[in-house]
């Protein structure tokens with residue numbers, strides 16, 4: 001196996017995409033993800049791939065739509081304001097059941113906001129974001145190594161379910177360097193998808209990529225078909241092949257208070273759990289690694305055992321709604337958040353934990 | 361210095377090679393088989409002309425890569441001391457570039473290590489390698505960096521576009537290390553007592 | 559003894575020091591806008607629109623009302639403002655990434671509708687704010703953060719000439735390209751801005767002033783070298799001059 005190398009999260013997204021067989025990237029500059037296009041503008045030509053800087057995010061996601069329909073492994077990346085512009089294209093890609101990977105290195109919003117790390121796009125990411133009844137898978141790594149692994153997983157999941165997969169990162173993870181072991185490259189054949197436009201290996205007839213169903217019955221049928229697919233995705237994450245990508249738990253067995261957080265926050269929460277336990281507080285951690293499908297069952301099971309939950313996010317409270325749905329009133333769910341690009345410190349979170357555990 | 365984890369904040373002017381200095385320390389830790397993380401300040405913070413980064417080197421997997429209370433601050437200019445001095449852990453270390461930062465009444469519960477990094481770099485013929493002087497100095501204190509290994513690895517870490525600077529970077533790293541060794545700074549008592557007197 | 563003050567901050571500009579990099583042309587063009595509006599006595603009857611780009615904080619430097627718009631959308635936002643406040647001078651201040659990439663649709667259609675606004679287009683051949691990526695106006699062969707091998711016309715096309723393109727439309731009344739690289743050009747640039755604002759005041763139609771500018775920071779050049787490079791490399795691709803002047807204002 002190759003040695004570990006010290007790399008930035010954003011650059012690892014680029015390299016892992018190449019290793020996953022992605023040869024097409026379309027994007028538009030925006031901070032704090034600029035290292036991804038900068039890296040791929042150097043790297044893709046080396047492997048005879050295409051790097052193209054589009055005239056806008058709207059154009060970039062539609063280039064992705066085209067490349068995906070033609071059978072390519074394809075990626076685009078952006079940050080919050082740009083991902084808002086991609087929602088139109090994402091709706092079409094989900095509707096047409098095309099695989100692609102979309103990276104959002106989230107920054108503070110709404111509007112232009114700022115370029116500091118944030119988690120305020122959770123709703124946009126996990127609720128579809130564009131128009132229509134659709135879902136996108138959302139992976140939320142918390143280390144540079146996991147960025148590598150999940151980028152590759154994202155391409156495989158996208159192909160497996162013929163659906164867009166979002167990689168939700170934040171400015172810290174994108175800018176951070178950690179040692180990473182890059183996996184071996186996967187081989188990918190442009191003609192392995194029988195449904196792809198222009199694929200010479202098709203069974204017969206012509207291939208069509210479309211999202212229009214003028215007949216209401218047909219569209220309803222299409223929507224239920226998508227729904228059933230999303231059920232399969234949900235099952236595979238809950239108890240099937242993708243369980244390992246769903247959730248990480250830490251020190252939950254005897255926990256009286258369970259902290260819930262994803263992405264960079266989950267790293268801070270791990271430190272909080274260690275510090276809390278040193279103070280004699282039985283704290284535990286649940287980290288959703290995948291945000292959709294959400295690991296509801298794990299939280300529901302823990303609700304029977306623990307006393308309370310504290311959800312921590314870099315937003316005014318978005319994922320907390322999913323935790324509440326999972327816990328379903330069985331135990332109190334509290335929230336602590338910092339927003340606008342502020343990262344909470346372990347001390348302030350520990351303080352919250354203290355207040356909840358020792359209310360006086 | 362704890363034998364298990366070293367949390368360092370490095371700060372200075374943009375252009376002093378702060379991010380690279382942090383990267384060198386992280387690389388050194390990684391090559392010595394430790395867990396490491398490196399986070400830069402990015403964005404508008406950089407526009408003001410200052411740069412800082414956070415490095416952790418640890419025997420154990422790193423939970424939070426963010427550091428509120430560092431064990432060590434490496435300060436290359438005056439504003440950095442002002443900004444980060446108060447955050448150093450009691451008993452921690454402030455290592456500063458004494459060529460650009462004059463002696464003053466710092467906190468008395470931290471260890472102070474002054475390194476005339478810019479002067480040493482000037483002597484070597486390139487003011488820009490002051491960062492490597494600091495890296496060498498830090499390596500002398502660190503329990504988690506293997507100095508000899510780093511001396512070997514350093515030339516590979518110089519970007520291809522700056523290959524002609526490999527030698528002087530290495531020299532700066534060695535000089536920083538030697539400086540601390542000769543001053544017998546171990547645990548900073550030397551400067552600490554000097555400061556107690558003013 | 560009385561002394562005549564010959565150099566002062568324009569009335570419609572604030573005291574805020576510019577946040578631009580040393581030598582950047584943004585500040586120079588801001589000042590020309592301020593002087594022009596002052597001289598036309600329009601400073602209190604103007605609304606500016608600046609989308610993102612290094613000049614996203616342009617509102618800090620002017621005393622009149624301002625709208626900070628989304629990337630590329632300023633001509634649409636200005637359309638909305640002008641339709642509600644036809645008695646105001648409404649101008650947009652846009653970079654090349656903003657106007658000639660993400661906002662291409664908005665600029666072409668605002669111009670084609672003959673919106674009675676003034677568009678000031680800062681062409682520095684690069685994305686300044688985001689750290690030097692390739693712009694639609696980047697020269698062929700020019701290396702940027704996203705064209706590390708130099709812009710390849712086969713892959714990325716050639717630099718877009720916005721003034722020439724917009725001049726092909728029926729509606730615009732004044733389309734010109736200027737620069738501020740020499741004192742003489744600076745005077746011409748100011749005259750062009752005044753022409754544009756005056757035409758807008760008279761309700762004549764859409765006016766467009768492209769300013770070929772430097773970005774020393776992302777070009778990796780000193781301001782002096784950057785101005786030399788501008789004259790040698792940029793001006794042959796983006797020739798200065800007036801491309802459309804329906805009412806003959808350039809001639810006076």
Ligand SMILES: Cc1ncc(C[n+]2csc(CCOP(=O)(O)OP(=O)(O)O)c2C)c(N)n1
Nearest residue numbers: 030610611612629653654655656685686687
């Ligand atoms: C939807 C969206 N995409 C991308 C960005 C990031 N962004 C900010 S300014 C800018 C372009 C800056 O270049 P230009 O318009 O040429 O102005 P300059 O800074 O060169 O003056 C970009 C891409 C954004 N703010 N919003």
Ligand code: SF4
Nearest residue numbers: 578579582612686773
């Ligand atoms: S980056 Fe370029 S355009 Fe922006 S302020 Fe600096 S010199 Fe001007």
Ligand SMILES: [Mg+2]
Nearest residue numbers: 653654684686
């Ligand atoms: Mg520009």
